[in-house]
Amino acid sequence: MSVAVEVRDLVKQYPKRDVNAVDGLSFEVHSGEIFGLLGPNGAGKSTTIGVLTTRVKATGGRASVAGVDVIRDPVGARRMLAVVPQQTNLDRSLTPRQNLTFHAAYHGYPRAERNARAADLLKEFGLEEQADVKVDWYSGGMAQRLMIARAMMHQPAVLFLDEPTTGLDPQSRLFLWERVRELRERGVTVVLTTHDMDEAAEMSDRVGVVDHGKLLALDTPAALTHGLSGQAVLELTVTPGPADEPEKILAALQGVEGVERAERVGAGGPAGLPPGMAGFPGMPGGGGAPMGPPPGAAGGGVTLRLYVRSQPATLLGPVATVLAERGAQLTGVHIGEPSLEDVFINLTGRGLR
Amino acid sequence: MTAVAAPAATTAPTTARPSTGRAFLAILWRDLFVTGKEVWVFLAQVALQPLFMLFIFAKVLNAGGFVSDQYKNLLLPGIVALTAFLTALQTVSFPLIMEFSFTREIEDRLLAPLPTYLVAVEKLTLAIVRAILAAVLMFPIGALVLGGAAFHIGGIPLLALSLVLGSWAGAGIGLMLGTLVPPAKISVLFAVILTPLMFTGATQYPWHSLDSMRWFQIVTLANPLTYLSEAVRGATLPSVPHIAPWICLLLLALSGAVFSAIGIRGFMRRAIN
């Protein structure tokens, strides 16, 4: 398996900043895979993409794209790569079609070829009807599609997508995912960044979790979730008995043999959606509004999540016993795998950025 | 489907081996294309201000008896110089301020396969082309407003050379400002830099006419536009006393080189974090 992107001990310190935005990052992306860089805001994802796409000067380390050293030979690297940045950077003096044809012209494509490629890509990205209007008229989703089409004009070996779905509606998001998978089918290596776990899990063959400019974990989404402390998650909906408090119940459950960690879901800090239900892409990680009742809601159920080592079902008995002793009522049980979100929170902590 | 879908086409990006020269020309072509697309905007930008200046200073004031008939001959070369200089400066500075901040439009060109400094050189080239177009346009406009434009066939080489070098100097200053001035300070740019440049550049008066105002005469020497005005005046009205052309050309070339160098450094700093 050949290497499409190689990053070795990469360091980037912006001028007048005392912490490194990228701090000794190393990873490899295989040819033909979709690689996700997952991390909270400010983790250094865009900076890493910036270095790889020759727009940010590295302070130290090495980086290469498609075998070309981006630091020593930026011009050569630009032939091999394309990037869709976080913010729109379409040429507003040109029509959408001209955005594509001029891009190809910069890359040395002769006129007939660039016109043909532009027509094909506009069609593929569902923009042929509006190929000759003003770019300013484009919605966010359309601008995004046009930028990807533009990126593909010069047939890059590696495509970088920086937070490609942030701010997109669900339709655009699905369309984008489909297109990206299609690119992989054609042999294009895709590196995308995201802070959205579902997106990373859904899209990527492998995920690198970064925070504070460092790589915390790198594996397939499945392996990452299996590697988490607990093998499985047991989620309970409980109505505390009179004069009891959820925190006290949590502490008691923590003492049950086989429970690694227990936390309350949906009340303040703890992260949100239940495993397997972690659903709506783009929802800020955390909150957990759909399940957890507001803290201290009188008489309402509380959702508690237990990360367990053993088979969750075997713990039901002991758990029920603990609850019964405290006069708490068990009203719901859900057994699931930990989600990538659990991995993410586990690795990067809960602090706000 | 088509070439786009063919795996061979995407995995081997070798159909085009872009050369640096072709990338440069394509970027220049993009800017010329946009200029052509917005040709009326371009004309309004370059022609309106000189048109009014000629009309008021040479025509209206002359009708009122405030300036002599001879003044209009002196003014036209100054206006030609001013137009070339400001067109070059503004062609680079204003779009660059926007493209680096709000619109990020320039990013696609920064990712073209050519050394980054050449993108700045392209901006300078475009500015010189546009400035010379604008300057040449001033002669018919001047003739129209003033009923005749002083012109001297023998002065054409000097005229051409001074316009190229003078536009280069203006473009260099534009590049420097365009990469230094943050977008929020655009209005400051006008007030603090453009206005003094316009009025200390020997455009509305020959430099030697300041002999009795020594301090101002010396101030004007710091403005590259002075040398362009004097050179254009020397080329079109050789009989009017002017600074020696070789001095003008030398100083214009020097300004062009110095400001371009500063500008390109600023450009690189903005283009690569």
Ligand SMILES: Nc1ncnc2c1ncn2[C@@H]1O[C@H](COP(=O)(O)OP(=O)(O)O)[C@@H](O)[C@H]1O
């Ligand atoms: N141009 C810049 N100048 C100074 N600091 C920057 C610049 N760009 C990013 N940073 C800082 O570098 C860190 C990483 O930012 P970034 O790479 O954009 O993170 P991410 O894309 O993961 O959200 C942040 O602390 C950010 O404030």
Ligand SMILES: [Mg+2]
């Ligand atoms: Mg980012």
